[in-house]
Amino acid sequence: MVPLDKIRSLPERFPLSCQWEITCRCNLRCAMCYTNCLNRQEFIRRELSTAEMLRILDEMADAGTLELCLTGGEPLSRPDFFLIYEQAVRRGFLVTVFTNGTLITDSEADRFAALPPHRIEVSLHGSTPQTFERVTQHQGSYHRCLRAIRLLLDRHLPLTLKTTALSLNQHEILSIKQYAASLGSVRFKLGQDLRSELDGGAGPFRYALSETERQELNRKDPLLWEEACRQSQTDLPPCRSGMQKFHIDAYGGMQLCSGNRRQSYDLRNGSFREGFFEVLPAFACEHKKPELSALLQLMTHRG
């Protein structure tokens, strides 16, 4: 018997890892959020029901999916969140939860502790209430987030703190990182890319850092600089989305990844296996290595 942190040998195409945006509901209104445009009753009404979610969860488990990231919106704003979460853990998924933390009280922290997640990632967008709440646009959210961090740590849950670099909080990024380091076992992640809202809106880009500002920020910290250098490499491996990773949206649409929703397979009206193995391979992605389509290809020999 061998302890592992990941499966060693997988077929080239296998549904190992799912990111599931289980709702676009959220109690905050973060300035750079790309899902908040769908945080309205007419869209929420169309989100997957509990029964639909549990059925899809079962189909993914049967197909061998192991890693499951539950995100939103704010996942805990679904009234049935813990029902879905606990079923996922009991089925043996390695569950990661992305949350803003502000809905976590003793009761929620106890439920997480009873069936712990593989990882829980809390967004901490500032090291002061002023900056944090300038991002979240919600008074009181800073202290609720810090309370969640403490509750999760008290229960020895595997925690990551993360934020997105914005013009609103760039001056506090390093102090957020230092705060995470001061907590011992807590990891830190920094996102630096913004994306369009799901309805096509460009609102988040109002808060984007300029290239110079990004460089200035990254130069202040060796680990941030190392990561920036890694991401600027031109020989990064081709995108693997749709091969061993996939995305499901709040309405049951399965896509290659969260950032590419141009094509979607409707899990409400089809099976997971059909969607992943028969439909997803035909979805387009400009970051994928082109497959060889012809048996004979013209090559230019440079002597």
Place this chain on the structure above:
Amino acid sequence: MNPAAIYTHNSDYVQRDVAGECILVPIRRNLTESNSIYVLNETGAALWRRIDGIRSLQTIANEFVEEYDVTAEQFHQDLQTLLTDLLSIHAIHEVTVTDGPTG
């Protein structure tokens, strides 16, 4: 090892089949083991599936030797190793107290 002993799975572990691998996922884990899963080889997986709270080790051994091309001695070693491993991570526990020798 007491051949009359009967073991059962600990409900804190979930067995998954992932891409042909038999995996044990601990679902009530602490921080130090939060990233570990356990992979059983083919023999280990076959044994795990027979540990059911009903069959004794002797019954399992008899079934195994009959079904697979393996000597009783070799199988005994494999069984002992697997039991030690599974007990060390609390993936199984004994369900009966028997009169036979232990160890």
